[in-house]
Amino acid sequence: MFEQFSIEAPSSLFNQDLQHKIDNKTKPLGALGVLESLAFQLGRIQTSLTVDVSKPKMIVFAGDHGVVAQGVSLYPQEVTPQMVMNFLHGGAAVSVFCAQHKVPLQVVDVGVNAELEDHPLLAKRKVAFATNDFSQAPAMTSQALSLAIQAGVAEVDNALDNGVNLLMFGEMGIGNTCVSSCMMTALMGIDPEQSAGRGTGLDEGGVSKKAQVIARSLKRAEEQTGLPMAMWDAQTLAEQVGGFEILAMAGAMLQSAQRKVAFVVDGFICSVALLFAQKVAPHVREYAIFAHQSNEKAHKSLLDALHAEPILALDLRLGEGSGAILSYPIIQSAALFLNNMASFESAGVSDGDNI
Ligand SMILES: Cc1cc2ncn([C@H]3O[C@H](COP(=O)(O)O)[C@@H](O)[C@H]3O)c2cc1C
Numbered sequence: 643m644f645e646q647f648s649i650e651a652p653s654s655l656f657n658q659d660l661q662h663k664i665d666n667k668t669k670p671l672g673a674l675g676v677l678e679s680l681a682f683q684l685g686r687i688q689t690s691l692t693v694d695v696s697k698p699k700m701i702v703f704a705g706d707h708g709v710v711a712q713g714v715s716l717y718p719q720e721v722t723p724q725m726v727m728n729f730l731h732g733g734a735a736v737s738v739f740c741a742q743h744k745v746p747l748q749v750v751d752v753g754v755n756a757e758l759e760d761h762p763l764l765a766k767r768k769v770a771f772a773t774n775d776f777s778q779a780p781a782m783t784s785q786a787l788s789l790a791i792q793a794g795v796a797e798v799d800n801a802l803d804n805g806v807n808l809l810m811f812g813e814m815g816i817g818n819t820c821v822s823s824c825m826m827t828a829l830m831g832i833d834p835e836q837s838a839g840r841g842t843g844l845d846e847g848g849v850s851k852k853a854q855v856i857a858r859s860l861k862r863a864e865e866q867t868g869l870p871m872a873m874w875d876a877q878t879l880a881e882q883v884g885g886f887e888i889l890a891m892a893g894a895m896l897q898s899a900q901r902k903v904a905f906v907v908d909g910f911i912c913s914v915a916l917l918f919a920q921k922v923a924p925h926v927r928e929y930a931i932f933a934h935q936s937n938e939k940a941h942k943s944l945l946d947a948l949h950a951e952p953i954l955a956l957d958l959r960l961g962e963g964s965g966a967i968l969s970y971p972i973i974q975s976a977a978l979f980l981n982n983m984a985s986f987e988s989a990g991v992s993d994g995d996n997i
């Protein structure tokens with residue numbers, strides 16, 4: 643299933659030169675903080691002392707989830723196709739922010755529970771109209787899993803073949819915080835109480851019901867596979883409790899890393915996609931830029947598990963790729979300081995080792 647991915651760590655060839663270049667900019671050592679680690683990471687990924695993030699693209703994967711039948715979201719499933727139309731017509735948060743930064747937006751239907759009309763911004767790669775309700779049966783077949791992964795791979799290939807040099811990923815799918823929490827529980831071996839959060843705005847009772855649905859679903863899957871979840875491989879985990887848009891995004895992240903291009907991770911759901919991708923190929927993590935820390939409860943512990951240093955913390959709890967696009971100006975600034983800032987030598991400024 644995942645044999646196509648053999649992801650190498652970014653090159654270390656320029657590590658010393660990159661650090662030297664960053665340290666010799668006209669600023670106190672380390673003073674540009676997170677921008678310095680971003681510039682270093684981009685330089686490693688692009689194997690260059692100058693970096694280019696001038697051709698970004700936002701790809702939003704959309705899909706529906708059978709498990710919403712268990713009452714795990716505040717909103718009805720119809721909102722998924724309605725929001726996809728809103729993305730296409732420029733009215734969603736991610737659309738507005740992409741327009742602000744002149745970043746092209748592509749929406750990919752991998753499993754929306756509605757027939758969608760053709761639209762230039764829409765890629766139609768529907769695997770099915772929704773996953774199965776995984777509290778009752780496996781979420782998907784291995785064939786469906788493969789189609790979801792390949793949808794992500796194909797969209798990334800398409801973008802990179804057209805010169806894109808920075809990818810940003812987002813998602814839309816009512817119920818997908820439940821799916822993400824369930825995947826996180828299985829991937830990290832934690833209690834569902836620790837991974838379930840409010841999503842679109844559940845109250846405490848709703849969150850504890852969501853945790854119960856997750857616990858029941860994982861028990862069902864353990865019984866059906868005859869294996870404790872700690873022993874599931876990536877394929878089993880995805881088939882049992884995955885979501886189409888989350889797995890398409892994982893495929894996209896893996897392909898982006900395979901082709902040595904950095905990608906921006908949005909909030910909680912995207913971080914779970916990365917955690918899954920990391921189970922397939924650990925080095926994928928090194929190509930990820932973390933946009934922000936979401937207000938979804940489990941995002942902080944997930945970011946810690948990924949050793950991630952997010953750029954922003956704005957109390958967002960939206961998804962769609964909204965945090966990813968908001969972080970783009972900072973990523974641009976990281977590239978610009980590395981490329982264009984003067985060095986102590988070129989600007990004739992005295993540096994600081996005279997003590
Ligand atoms: C109008 C609206 C726009 C959204 N845009 C993103 N999401 C976000 O909320 C959903 C996940 O939350 P839950 O698991 O609680 O359903 C996802 O679709 C996510 O992208 C939205 C949700 C709504 C209602």
Ligand SMILES: O=C(O)c1cccnc1
Pocket residue numbers: 819841842908909910911912936937938941958959960961962
């Ligand atoms: O952080 C996220 O990705 C998120 C949080 C709440 C709702 N939808 C998405």
